[in-house]
Amino acid sequence: MRDLKLPDQRHPEKAHRPDNAQPKKPDWIRVKAPTSEGYKKTRDILKEKKLVTVCEEAGCPNVGECWSQGHATMMIMGEICTRGCTFCNVATGKPQALDAFEPGRVAHAVEQLGLKHVVITSVDRDDLEDGGAEHFAQTIRAIRHRAPGTTIEILTPDFLKCPPSALETVVEARPDVFNHNLETVPGLYPEVRPGARYFHSLRLLQKVKEMDPGMFTKSGIMVGLGEDRQSVLQVMDDMRAADVDFLTIGQYLQPTPKHHHVARFVTPNEFKGYETAAYGKGFLMVSATPLTRSSYHAGDDFDRLRAARFAKLGRG
Numbered sequence: 001m002r003d004l005k006l007p008d009q010r011h012p013e014k015a016h017r018p019d020n021a022q023p024k025k026p027d028w029i030r031v032k033a034p035t036s037e038g039y040k041k042t043r044d045i046l047k048e049k050k051l052v053t054v055c056e057e058a059g060c061p062n063v064g065e066c067w068s069q070g071h072a073t074m075m076i077m078g079e080i081c082t083r084g085c086t087f088c089n090v091a092t093g094k095p096q097a098l099d100a101f102e103p104g105r106v107a108h109a110v111e112q113l114g115l116k117h118v119v120i121t122s123v124d125r126d127d128l129e130d131g132g133a134e135h136f137a138q139t140i141r142a143i144r145h146r147a148p149g150t151t152i153e154i155l156t157p158d159f160l161k162c163p164p165s166a167l168e169t170v171v172e173a174r175p176d177v178f179n180h181n182l183e184t185v186p187g188l189y190p191e192v193r194p195g196a197r198y199f200h201s202l203r204l205l206q207k208v209k210e211m212d213p214g215m216f217t218k219s220g221i222m223v224g225l226g227e228d229r230q231s232v233l234q235v236m237d238d239m240r241a242a243d244v245d246f247l248t249i250g251q252y253l254q255p256t257p258k259h260h261h262v263a264r265f266v267t268p269n270e271f272k273g274y275e276t277a278a279y280g281k282g283f284l285m286v287s288a289t290p291l292t293r294s295s296y297h298a299g300d301d302f303d304r305l306r307a308a309r310f311a312k313l314g315r316g
Contacts, residue, residue: 004079007256010091013084020261022254028268028290029251050105073119073155073294074106076139077132081123083195087183087222089255090123098128098135107142110150117302118143119179119294121155124195131159133166137173151302153177153218155294158201167204171211177246177302178208179218181294182239185231192225192260206242216284216305220248220294223274226263232274236281246285246305247278250292266290284308 004010080095081088110118120139125132140152154175159166171178186198205217219239223232232249239247249271254262268290275288285305 004091007258010089011084011256011258013092014086014256014258017086017258019257020254020259022257023262023265025253026265029253029265073121074109075121075123076102076106077122077125077135079123082126083124085183085193085195086260087192087225087252089259095123095125095127098132103135103139103142106139107146110143111146115147115150117151117153118147119153119155120175121294122157124157126161126195129162130166130169131157131162133159133162133169136170140170140173140175151176153179153302155179155181158196158204160195160197160200167207168211171208171215174212175215177216177218177305178205179220179246179294180204181220181248182235184221184225185227185235187231188225188227202238202242205239205244209243216246216302216309217242217244218246218248218285218294219244220250220292222250222252223266224252224262224264225260229270233277236278236283240281240283245283245309246301247283247288248292248294249274249278249286249288251290284312 008015075090077098078095079091080093081090082092082095084092106120120136120143122132122136136154136156140154143150143152152175154170154177156170156178158180180201182198182201183196184192189196189198201219205219208215208217221232221235236247251266252260252262254260271288271290271292275286278286278288285301285308287301
């Protein structure tokens, strides 16, 4: 039996890689260990429902803050990914069959946690013909049934090897926010995201808007991987050309010595500069801080995103 707690079994594709030194984190990256009652309640509900979260699987630094407030990002379709991105701490390998009861368990957990806004993400499932699109759609429908007042944000794979109908299936289920992360600048894709294609991911976001112009779209990148400022600004321009509404930018943190190295820690002032530039390019919403992650403060940000659209329409 494979033990995903052991690094060599969790990331067999990285076992042969040389170790990269893990630099000491600056003061602005430090977070407190989770201890609150709210954290424990969220953890217990997720454990009871046998649900996987990207908060744990990806080693998110914000897990204590988010779980203490009853927020969690559910990761559907198992805990094993078919891709081997060098930045990611999610386990890689051959996934198990889909659990037909998972959408219902997710919906029940959303109801029990009393979530106003939920984020649903997944591993990549290149082993499935539709990449798990129907499973996403079933989960969205189950949440709508159990918690009709909850807004739903999805963070999807790229559906790279799937027919066009896969994306259509997800969009037709009508999530409130469709998120797909570009993750990094195109020049770093061969090293950081070798199984993906930058312009395919960009086009995916553009297609969502073509299918449903009213749907909010969102994407994010990490910095500190070796990119320069100009390449980040170019990604912003590319996203705006695809009509992406919401941009997130956060600091890359290296999960283990076998993962891609941290080229540098981007300062809070530089993040502020990225935020200013992004708003200047027309994004409705921007979150750019060292600890920003795709679903960090997602509920509050959704409210601000919706208000920004109304304000823009009002001016029109």
